[in-house]
Amino acid sequence: MTHKNSGEAKESHSKLHPLQVMASVLAAGLGVQSSKNRERDFKQGRVGAFIITGILFSLLLIGVLTLLVQGVLHSAAN
Numbered sequence: 001m002t003h004k005n006s007g008e009a010k011e012s013h014s015k016l017h018p019l020q021v022m023a024s025v026l027a028a029g030l031g032v033q034s035s036k037n038r039e040r041d042f043k044q045g046r047v048g049a050f051i052i053t054g055i056l057f058s059l060l061l062i063g064v065l066t067l068l069v070q071g072v073l074h075s076a077a078n
Contacts, residue, residue, distance in 0.1 A: 016044050
């Protein structure tokens, strides 16, 4: 019986898949994260993975916005 309980405990504390971390960071960044996923992230996720993914997401967003503004300014100058 303890074997079954330890299996259930491992299942509830399994690590998140990298795609789940990216989806959670994206949803949280857009402000649409569900309570269910937020609770899952706090229980199963590692803080380091979320910090690194959040920083990468922020840098990617800044890069895309910079390219967009440069493109608009370049087209306006012509």
